[in-house]
Amino acid sequence: MNIPFSTFEHMHRELHQDLAVKFNEIYESGWFIQGKEYIAFEKEYAAYCNSDYCVGVGNGLDAIYLILRALGIGAGDEVIVPSHTFIATALAVYYAGAKPVFCEVEEEYYTIDPSVLEKCITKRTKAIIVVQLYGQAADMDRINELANIYHIPVIEDAAQAHNASYKGKKVGSLATAAAFSFYPGKNLGALGDGGAITTNSFEIKEKVQALCNYGSVKKYVHNYAGVNSRLDELQAGFLRVKLKMLDQWTQERRYLAEKYLSGIKNDKLILPKVRAGNEHVWHLFVVHCDKRDELQNYLKEKGIRTVIHYPIPMHLQKAFADLNYKKGDFPIAEEMADKVLSLPLFIGMSDEEINYVIETINQYE
Ligand SMILES: *Cc1c(COP(=O)(O)O)cnc(C)c1O
Numbered sequence: 001m002n003i004p005f006s007t008f009e010h011m012h013r014e015l016h017q018d019l020a021v022k023f024n025e026i027y028e029s030g031w032f033i034q035g036k037e038y039i040a041f042e043k044e045y046a047a048y049c050n051s052d053y054c055v056g057v058g059n060g061l062d063a064i065y066l067i068l069r070a071l072g073i074g075a076g077d078e079v080i081v082p083s084h085t086f087i088a089t090a091l092a093v094y095y096a097g098a099k100p101v102f103c104e105v106e107e108e109y110y111t112i113d114p115s116v117l118e119k120c121i122t123k124r125t126k127a128i129i130v131v132q133l134y135g136q137a138a139d140m141d142r143i144n145e146l147a148n149i150y151h152i153p154v155i156e157d158a159a160q161a162h163n164a165s166y167k168g169k170k171v172g173s174l175a176t177a178a179a180f181s182f183y184p185g186k187n188l189g190a191l192g193d194g195g196a197i198t199t200n201s202f203e204i205k206e207k208v209q210a211l212c213n214y215g216s217v218k219k220y221v222h223n224y225a226g227v228n229s230r231l232d233e234l235q236a237g238f239l240r241v242k243l244k245m246l247d248q249w250t251q252e253r254r255y256l257a258e259k260y261l262s263g264i265k266n267d268k269l270i271l272p273k274v275r276a277g278n279e280h281v282w283h284l285f286v287v288h289c290d291k292r293d294e295l296q297n298y299l300k301e302k303g304i305r306t307v308i309h310y311p312i313p314m315h316l317q318k319a320f321a322d323l324n325y326k327k328g329d330f331p332i333a334e335e336m337a338d339k340v341l342s343l344p345l346f347i348g349m350s351d352e353e354i355n356y357v358i359e360t361i362n363q364y365e
Pocket of ligand 1: 062
């Protein structure tokens, strides 16, 4: 049997007609940037996240960057970022001209560790970016509490956690502002690039809205040196079609994750844990294995594709060499990089397919 790591085949076959109708509507309208679909999507997605405002932007990286800019963060400022994440989290800080300060992650949940966070705070710290990694929220109460004491805004990097919740509250509504990505492979994905910010702050909303459109508050009146990072009309339209499916897709991901959690019985693997109070959306199902590379090769030989998220922690990436971190600075993040492996999990994955993955893993010695 051949099992891909992920595929859009099933979800897009089912939605082909609806997406084609949407394409035709927008094509006929002749309006491709910041039109009706864009405005409607922002409204619907804000409501979906229980957030007052949503602003559609070009991609997830820009969403983080634009929040930082809206908060007035730039040269001379520091922003705390977990060392175990996708590079966009830290790159956005670079783009803003500020300095990323890396922080260790929790061994059990892979998210930023609030017990060591305080040590990263200095007089220059202007924000903390929390990554809701793999599909579940970090320890938000402790992080927000600490941030309140120091009057530092908290930004959610929610690119992997659409529809996740924490203590009954939706990801995207848990801090000062949140950044989403609609890269095709995310739990809510466009047919191209896309992103959004959500926030309850009118000021942040207004500023991101201007910044993403050349800093323009009114046509040809530019209050800020902004950028061009807009969610286009076609992507907004496609996202509206897909948003209607997100609750159902989330249920399907939970069903598949539950199958892995109850079916995999092999003491060479550590299975992922769900934090108390979290509703996980399983963007990725990540196991931990001492002999990870052997396990990955074994599964490949059996026709099962897996991916490593992520093989190099941020503080050891060459891109950030000038920050002068060294091996040993964040032992847990470094261990994750050596031991994590993401198993196949996608919409339309059949019982037969997932059972084959489970049995193959259970036979691994
Ligand atoms: C995908 C992702 C991003 C970046 O999103 P893009 O839309 O690709 O720019 C940022 N952070 C995390 C954690 C991601 O997984």
